[in-house]
Amino acid sequence: MGEQLILTHENTDFDGLASQLAAWKLYPQAKPVLPRRPNRNLRDFLTLYWDELPFVRYEDLARRGEVDRIILVDTQTLVTPRGMSNETQVLIIDHHPLARDLPPNWSYSGEAVGATTTLLLERIVENGIRVTPVEATLLALGIYEDTGSLTYPTTTVRDLHSVTWLAERGANLAVVSDFLHHPLTDQQLELYEALLDSAEIHPIAGHTIVVATANAEGYVEEISALAHKIRDLYDPAGLFLLVDLGEHLQLVARSTTDAVDVGHIADHFGGGGHTRAAAALIRGMDLATARQTLLDMLERHIHPLVTVGQIMSHGVHTLSPQTTVEEATEIMLRYGFEGFPVVGEGGEIVGILTRREIDRARRLHLETMPVSHYMTKGEIWVGPGDSVERLQQIMTQHGIGQVPVVKGTDILGVVTRTDLIKLWTSPPHQPPRRQEIAQRMQEALPGPLLELLQQASAMAQEMGYALYVVGGF
Structure with a gap:
């Protein structure tokens, strides 16, 4: 009988290491087998707890043995080990979707949760397998690190249940905190400061993208730890670090949204990964060329996952700067809106008037004053193709809950906090309700009737009214 190995990716994180442990509990x-290049915080953890854990090093494997089976966790890319053949069975266990067709003798098991550790731990629980406090701590580290301490959008209820189960079995959360917030070495700190100095913010398709470059010949520490710290500092939708290490360039990429697929970007440079985390080793290209190539790719491949146009409300009403507070109050009560765009003589937006500003003016008995005295001034608007992230930035920057949606010189509608809340409370991956209804109408209605409804909708929009259709099909 040949050997069976449990492998993960190089430069592995705690989810990869914890997934190996969890797979060993099941198999x-x-x-x-410990990766050859684990991150520094993993190395320090293993130095302290090596005797309590089952890992073996590559050099301890038999030199002439055959490998019958490989269990590959938290990655879908295999660095072929010694002894593997075409007959070797490979089982992938990963919380990322399968990215490619598999070769013969390969199989895949995975679901969309925050960490691969969660998938394996659920099977440990189902089978009544016990874990020690040290094992529980490592498993908790895997889940906490890959979910951003349970704050990333990919986090699921299953991840929360898993860390609760681990805490009940002795997971030491103080140790978890220590290794998640490991201090930087002097070499890492120097590179971190260089990356911050060069960091550029690029708004692409409504997303905030941060690109940073640095020269660090002779650098030997992992760069992924710096990526986490810079991401926490800027909170971008996508982060791309390009570091010149002398013999080659290293690309490290992180994302907080499926709309920025960093795995696809890294694949172009000969690397790999998945939607939220990826890396590439780049040869034969200088830093400036790689940076420009990266920016060109980002412009082509990044698109909003959900656009403002998909969630906005139509039939927006506008005010002129000369409208009095009393008139604005009547309009607000009549239509039930919490805010209105204020439009100048040329049709341009000059400000936003909200209920809060009207209430403040009325408390001072200034009903006869024009709204231009109280509105939030400025060209405050978003486009229908802008991302929800861009919308949130506008809302928080100006402290308003209603933002007009503009295309060219036309005000198409308004998007509100309520629209955002509806989006957040929709089931994951469910298309916005308005988009779904439009698609069903296109599929079910005869062409002439659909055209009539579209014309009626356009007329209602020009008049500032909402169009309602009653019936069924």
């Missing part, structure tokens, strides 16, 4: 006949 104790297999050997969890």
Whole structure:
């Protein structure tokens, strides 16, 4: 009988290492092989707790043995180990969707949760397998690190249940905190400061993208730890670090949204990863060329996942700067809106008037004053193709909950806090309700009737009214 191995990716994180441990609990006949280049915080953890854990090093494997089976966790890319053949069975266990067709003898098991550790831990719980406090701590580290301490959008209820189960079995949260917030070495701190100095913010398709470059010949520490710290500082939709290490360039990329698929970007440079985290080793290209190539790719491949136009409300009413507070109050009560765009003589937006500003003017008995005295001034608007992230930035920057949607010189509608809340409370991956209804109408209605409704909708919009259709099909 040949050997069975449990492998993960190089430069592995705690989710990869914890997934190896969890897989060993389920397949104790297999050997969890420590990657050759684990991150520094993992190395320090293993130095302290090595005797309590089942890992083996590559150099400890038999030199002439055959490998019958490989369990590959938290990655879908295999660095072929010694002894593997075309007959070797490979099982992928990963919380990322399958990215490619598999070769013969390969299989895949995975679901969309925050960490691969969660998938394996659920099977440990189902099978009544016990874990020690040290094992529980490592498993918790895997889930906490890959979910941003349970704050990333990919986090699920299953991840929360898993860390609760681990805490009940002795996971030491103080140790978890220490290793998640590991201090930087002097070499890492120097590179971190260089990356911050060069960091550029690029608004692409309504997303905030941060690109940073640096020269660091002779650098030997991992760069991924710096990516996490810079991401926490800027909170971008996508982060791309390009570091010149002398013999080659290293690209490290992170994303907080499926609309920025960093795995696809890294693949172009000969690397790999998944939607939220990826890396590439780049040869034969200088830093300036790689940066420009990266920016060109980002412009082509990044698109809003959900656009403002998909969630906005139509039939917006506008005010002129000369409208009095009393008149604005009557309009607000009549239509039930919490805010209105204020439009100048040329049709341009000059400000936003909200209920809060009207209430303040009325408390001072200034009903006869024009709204231009109280509105939030400025060209405050978003486009129908802008992302929800861009909308949130506008709302928080100006402290308003209603933002007009503009295309060219036309005000198409308004998007509100209520629209955002509806989006957040929709089931994951469910298309916005308005888009779904429009698609159903296109599929079910005869062409002439659909055209009539579109014309009626356009007329209602020009008049500032909402169009209602009653019936069924």
